Amino acid sequence: MTDPGTTRFDARPLTDPVDPRAVTAFLREMRAQHPPTATAVISWVLFGAVGLMFAFVLITVSVGIASSGAFGGSVGPLLLPVLIFVSVAAVIAVITVVAYRRRRVERYRIARFAAANNMVYEDRVLNTPLPGMIFGRGSSRMSTSLVRGHQPRFVEFANYQYTVKSGKSSTTYRWGYVAVKLDVPLPHIVLDAVGNNALGSNLPSSFDRDQRLSLEGDFDQYFHLYCPQGYEADALYLFTPDIMARFIDNAAQLDVEIIDDWLFLYLQRPVSTTDPATWAWLFGVVGALMTKFDQWARWRDERLQVAQPSAAPGQAPLPFAAPAGLLTPPPGVAEPGRRLKSRGSWVALLVIGLIFLLMQVPRLFGFFGGMP
Structure with a gap:
């Protein structure tokens, strides 16, 4: 470990560019050491299924409205809420993916920092x-x-x-x-x-x-x-x-x-x-x-009791005892x-x-x- 008494440690792994392939290999190693729990797997599967379901419903509704002549060809007011919802969902999805990728890189950088400083x-x-x-x-x-x-x-x-x-x-x-x-x-x-x-x-x-x-x-x-x-x-x-x-x-x-x-x-x-x-x-x-x-x-x-030395069973009593106050x-x-x-x-x-x-x-x- 780098001497903690100084701040002279190697901080380059915290800021240096990273190889995406090395990050992927690192994450694969971490998953092997800590396999996801059944609860986490179920949560991710449900999250993905719900997302796919919403995407399918929105696409189906949008295509149906756009191709229908039931509204006299005026579908703008009907498509607007759908487009807004889709746009918001897309932004949230992008932010989630970016945050996930950034967290992966952060974990990799910290692991390299530890190795570079004998930790x-x-x-x-x-x-x-x-x-x-x-x-x-x-x-x-x-x-x-x-x-x-x-x-x-x-x-x-x-x-x-x-x-x-x-x-x-x-x-x-x-x-x-x-x-x-x-x-x-x-x-x-x-x-x-x-x-x-x-x-x-x-x-x-x-x-x-x-x-x-x-x-x-x-x-x-x-x-x-x-x-x-x-x-x-x-x-x-x-x-x-x-x-x-x-x-x-x-x-x-x-x-x-x-x-x-x-x-x-x-x-x-x-x-x-x-x-x-x-x-x-x-x-x-x-x-x-x-x-x-x-x-x-x-x-x-000093509140802990200190046992005085005693003779083993069957032996004569010891001819001495430690003076009071000298036992640590x-x-x-x-x-x-x-x-x-x-x-x-x-x-x-x-x-x-x-x-x-x-x-x-x-x-x-x-x-x-x-x-x-």
Whole structure:
């Protein structure tokens, strides 16, 4: 993998002209690795059948009207709506084909970019097995255009989407993420970037306010930091002034989550893209943080119990015991620090409250209407 501490990487595959035959061969390889599901095949067949049916009906009607003398030869007013509909359908079809071809080329470019920089490309992963807050939600969960590096540590850049159903409607949420493997498990910490929030936090999870920790300097102007109660001193150990400065300088528009032995950077737009500037920025962010991960690797949770050495069964007791305070806890996090306490989003609660009030309006009118 190209050293993420610099932005000196080979970005030419993202912009160089491509050979259509190479793109076709690449797509054939991707289809062999990830065969389309039965649902996808049925959807495409139905879509094509419906399109052909409409085209056949429109052509038949148009020819019938044009060749009929039932309207005294004046068929212009009758053909106009048909021609407009056909034109709109043709434009939509062209846009769909162009978008599909462009997406094919984008996937090919990203795969070549990964290979040129000693990384690995994977086209698609279903139900991504990662512990971050955006994963495991809804249905149709999928990571796409994954670019992975393994040196000096595992890093994954990818786009992600999942669908949440509410009654008969559904919403698809799309994210970009960077996943960095850490050396040891750390307490669950979230940095909610202030710069990308609108009406409240843009994160899919909300956390109890009593878990919010204020740090020194102007860090709070850029991030709201949440850590489990009782782990405030540990958060201060992890987020020293120099590390806080790196987050402010490089990742102020990214939401950050530390969970188990992973660090995630979240963005509400594609991360794996053909834009060289995006890759330069993300490589710079990861590189700036990676130089400090050795300090985090030394963290230990003093709440973990350390077993005293004991004699094997049938042997005499050991004549010594380690002095108190000299045993180092093993890597890990005690139960209270593994997950933040979540709370309901105030925006969602507000919407539910408004819906409830609107449902009561007819009853109120009925009540007042029945009064003398």
